[in-house]
Amino acid sequence: MDLLLDGFQTALTPENLLFAALGVLLGTAVGVLPGIGPAMTLALLLPVTYSVGADSAIIMFAGIYYGGMYGGSTTSILLNTPGESSSVITAIEGNKMAKAGRAAQALATAAIGSFVAGSIATVLLWIVTPQVADIVVTLGSPSYFALMVLALFAVTAVLGSSKLRGFIALFLGLAIGLVGTSTGQARLTFGEPLLADGIDIVVVAVALFAIGEALWVAAHLRRKPLEIIPVGQPWMSRADWGRSWKPWLRGTAYGFPFGALPAGGAELPTFLSYATEKKLSKHPEEFGKGAIEGVAGPEAANNASAAGTLVPLLALGLPTTATAAIMLVALQGYGFQTGPTLMDDHPDLVWGLLASLFVANALLLVLNLPMAPLWAKLLRIPRPYLYAGILFFASLGAYSVNFQAFDLAILLVLGVLGFFMRRFGIPVLPLIIGVILGPKLEDQLTTALKISEGDVSTLWSEPVAVVVYGVMALLLTAMAFAGLRKPSAGNVPTEEKEMVER
Amino acid sequence: MHRPGRGLTALVVALVLAAVASGCGVTRGSDDPSNRRLRMMIPNSVGGGYDLTGRAAARAMEDNDLTGRFEITNVQGASGTVAMQRLVNEKGADDLMMLMGLGVVGAVYTNKSSATPLKMTPIARLVEEQEGILVPADSPFETVDDLVEAWREDPGGLTVGGGSSNGGPDHLFPMQLADTIGVDPKQVNYISYDGGGPLTTALLGAKIDVGMSGLGEFEGQIEDGKLRVLAVSGEQRLDGVDAPTLTESGVNLVFTNWRGVLAPPGISAEQREYLTDLLTEMHDTPEWRDALEANGWTDNFATGSEFEEFLAEQDDRVADTLKELGLA
Numbered sequence: 001m002d003l004l005l006d007g008f009q010t011a012l013t014p015e016n017l018l019f020a021a022l023g024v025l026l027g028t029a030v031g032v033l034p035g036i037g038p039a040m041t042l043a044l045l046l047p048v049t050y051s052v053g054a055d056s057a058i059i060m061f062a063g064i065y066y067g068g069m070y071g072g073s074t075t076s077i078l079l080n081t082p083g084e085s086s087s088v089i090t091a092i093e094g095n096k097m098a099k100a101g102r103a104a105q106a107l108a109t110a111a112i113g114s115f116v117a118g119s120i121a122t123v124l125l126w127i128v129t130p131q132v133a134d135i136v137v138t139l140g141s142p143s144y145f146a147l148m149v150l151a152l153f154a155v156t157a158v159l160g161s162s163k164l165r166g167f168i169a170l171f172l173g174l175a176i177g178l179v180g181t182s183t184g185q186a187r188l189t190f191g192e193p194l195l196a197d198g199i200d201i202v203v204v205a206v207a208l209f210a211i212g213e214a215l216w217v218a219a220h221l222r223r224k225p226l227e228i229i230p231v232g233q234p235w236m237s238r239a240d241w242g243r244s245w246k247p248w249l250r251g252t253a254y255g256f257p258f259g260a261l262p263a264g265g266a267e268l269p270t271f272l273s274y275a276t277e278k279k280l281s282k283h284p285e286e287f288g289k290g291a292i293e294g295v296a297g298p299e300a301a302n303n304a305s306a307a308g309t310l311v312p313l314l315a316l317g318l319p320t321t322a323t324a325a326i327m328l329v330a331l332q333g334y335g336f337q338t339g340p341t342l343m344d345d346h347p348d349l350v351w352g353l354l355a356s357l358f359v360a361n362a363l364l365l366v367l368n369l370p371m372a373p374l375w376a377k378l379l380r381i382p383r384p385y386l387y388a389g390i391l392f393f394a395s396l397g398a399y400s401v402n403f404q405a406f407d408l409a410i411l412l413v414l415g416v417l418g419f420f421m422r423r424f425g426i427p428v429l430p431l432i433i434g435v436i437l438g439p440k441l442e443d444q445l446t447t448a449l450k451i452s453e454g455d456v457s458t459l460w461s462e463p464v465a466v467v468v469y470g471v472m473a474l475l476l477t478a479m480a481f482a483g484l485r486k487p488s489a490g491n492v493p494t495e496e497k498e499m500v501e502r
Numbered sequence: 503m504h505r506p507g508r509g510l511t512a513l514v515v516a517l518v519l520a521a522v523a524s525g526c527g528v529t530r531g532s533d534d535p536s537n538r539r540l541r542m543m544i545p546n547s548v549g550g551g552y553d554l555t556g557r558a559a560a561r562a563m564e565d566n567d568l569t570g571r572f573e574i575t576n577v578q579g580a581s582g583t584v585a586m587q588r589l590v591n592e593k594g595a596d597d598l599m600m601l602m603g604l605g606v607v608g609a610v611y612t613n614k615s616s617a618t619p620l621k622m623t624p625i626a627r628l629v630e631e632q633e634g635i636l637v638p639a640d641s642p643f644e645t646v647d648d649l650v651e652a653w654r655e656d657p658g659g660l661t662v663g664g665g666s667s668n669g670g671p672d673h674l675f676p677m678q679l680a681d682t683i684g685v686d687p688k689q690v691n692y693i694s695y696d697g698g699g700p701l702t703t704a705l706l707g708a709k710i711d712v713g714m715s716g717l718g719e720f721e722g723q724i725e726d727g728k729l730r731v732l733a734v735s736g737e738q739r740l741d742g743v744d745a746p747t748l749t750e751s752g753v754n755l756v757f758t759n760w761r762g763v764l765a766p767p768g769i770s771a772e773q774r775e776y777l778t779d780l781l782t783e784m785h786d787t788p789e790w791r792d793a794l795e796a797n798g799w800t801d802n803f804a805t806g807s808e809f810e811e812f813l814a815e816q817d818d819r820v821a822d823t824l825k826e827l828g829l830a
Contacts, residue, residue, distance in 0.1 A: 043548035182667065184667075193586055197580060211643075317702075322549070323701060325549070326718075329549060333796060404584075451691075453659065
């Protein structure tokens with residue numbers, strides 16, 4: 001406790017507060033831009049930061065990290081252009097809310113949810129970091145494989161009412177996920193070295209959401225009268241609060257452990273959260289049309305996972321994301337021995353960082369909440385200008401990753417795919433999940449089988465894996481029973497609607 | 503009303519990133535005739551090994567006014583193959599250098615690209631990093647001999663992890679090691695992890711028998727006794743690491759992961775000399791010495807025919823290893 005108070009003392013000096021604010025602003029800005037992520041920003045800032053103190057630099061980095069996690073949601077909601085892979089899910093419901101005139105509420109639930117999740121996760125970080133670190137490394141590929149199978153299983157919840165269309169989308173996604181040479185074999189690369197690393201998930205998401213939609217709007221602009229986006233309330237209503245707080249907590253519960261797991265990541269918990277909220281919601285009919293739960297849960301999950309990432313980083317010196325890896329490089333640059341001894345050797349630095357996470361979180365809320373109604377007005381820009389802006393933004397993001405014109409071509413091709421998916425009512429979400437999950441699932445499976453020299457029983461050789469398969473068996477039985485009692489009611493009407501919607 | 507808001511955000515980001523990307527924003531005198539702009543191409547992402555080396559070298563040159571400002575571009579794709587292709591396309595360009603190293607040589611072969619290192623103009627070799635053989639603290643292997651024995655007994659049963667994909671240094675090293683001790687490289691059970699972090703996790707959790715990688719990312723774990731180093735791969739022992747070299751342990755192999763600088767093919771002899779002199783001057787700066795120390799790189803500077811012959815020898819060796827494995 002004393003250590004924590006000392007930490008706050010470090011974090012709350014005017015200088016460090018300034019660095020935290022700078023980090024949060026910068027992080028939000030780069031989170032907003034697709035293509036430029038927090039990892040790249042930190043790497044570019046690295047040489048500059050060596051001229052300031054270690055604590056200030058690390059505090060600023062933490063601000064950038066949290067800010068980036070949050071910033072991605074703003075463009076997801078307003079422009080249907082996710083800036084980061086972890087905010088892709090936010091775009092699904094968030095943008096629908098925005099179109100229904102509820103942008104301010106979507107932004108607010110994202111901001112408050114991020115704050116709540118970030119704060120709870122930071123507290124968890126204070127409590128568990130010293131203890132759990134040694135446990136997380138005992139999880140091997142079999143456990144991760146099981147967790148990902150569970151996630152794939154959860155996908156059935158988001159397939160939409162037409163299972164056929166849902167599976168078409170899922171398999172399209174898995175096919176896109178195959179592109180690359182990561183297995184040692186060139187698959188679907190057409191001999192093109194630019195495709196060797198696969199297609200970036202942000203490019204896929206931006207193309208399907210933003211470009212696809214822009215093409216769709218362009219194709220209908222003349223035939224359909226312009227829908228005026230209603231202005232709506234500037235703040236969250238009581239009902240919004242009531243519908244948001246549980247998803248925030250559940251999102252945190254998903255996000256933190258996945259972040260702490262070395263191969264967990266920030267995307268997996270966002271769509272587990274989405275699937276859960278869709279199942280549990282009292283307003284399942286709103287999903288696909290702007291359900292606030294679908295924004296609150298995933299946004300909480302991605303922020304909580306950002307905090308979780310710091311568990312292995314601080315306790316073991318293990319970077320589990322690109323951003324964490326660069327923070328580690330920075331610590332080493334300052335001459336700190338990163339590793340299991342960091343917490344004992346430099347408690348002031350570690351606790352200063354933990355305290356500053358809390359500060360960064362509070363700053364994010366203060367900065368972003370008043371902005372929500374202002375941002376929401378962005379949508380009142382006349383459609384042609386708005387979509388021109390979206391297209392510019394999307395192209396800039398895709399191009400700035402690598403300065404390759406080729407990436408723009410990919411963006412356009414996938415954009416056309418997005419247009420036709422809309423035309424034929426094929427849901428986008430299963431595709432995105434396929435692109436993210438497919439390669440991970442394959443990677444864990446091949447690693448597990450290579451280590452066991454092809455012995456399949458390795459897949460249930462770890463306790464976590466056994467538990468996960470057990471849970472899946474239970475869920476399946478429960479679903480089978482529920483299916484027997486209620487023979488598929490209410491599917492047909494929504495399907496009709498969805499076709500028009502998407 | 504609010505579009506300027508967004509424009510402003512974008513502008514601020516652009517300014518900050520531009521200022522950062524181009525160094526620290528200090529203007530320099532331009533009276534020096536050799537003061538001109540150069541471009542540097544980095545074949546992997548920001549923050550990676552080539553990137554850190556390239557940016558450190560560029561900074562040492564800028565800070566000492568050896569030349570003008572550098573424009574640094576990260577060209578990612580297929581572990582450097584894309585960048586090598588771009589270097590070929592820039593044939594004759596007299597303002598371009600590219601960072602590369604052993605991993606890029608391997609990637610060119612595994613991706614079956616025609617833009618091979620020998621087509622380029624070699625300028626200088628800058629640094630090298632030794633590979634280490636790592637085992638978890640409670641591993642039954644105490645020495646390299648133990649490992650060699652177990653490996654010969656059951657070549658496919660020993661799981662070897664590394665932080666690079668096929669053709670990268672952590673993949674080439676165990677293959678050449680196996681070949682040296684009489685184990686068929688094709689039988690080596692190599693498991694590729696996405697960099698040092700995941701490899702550390704696998705080692706700490708004892709998911710694999712042995713890990714092979716540069717030691718920079720493992721310092722903390724080694725210091726703490728959670729991981730042990732059986733041997734290092736260089737000619738001499740590594741400062742601060744209590745482990746013998748392979749040759750000391752009776753294995754006749756010296757292997758290092760090196761990085762150097764190439765220029766496009768078809769540049770003039772004067773231009774090649776200019777770039778060589780520039781890097782030689784850079785090599786003598788205190789900034790470069792500091793960078794070497796801070797990053798734990800070993801200096802193995804070489805230029806001219808020495809680097810040229812080295813490059814040819816490495817190219818040959820990598821091609822042999824990968825062809826034997828059926829990967830090239």
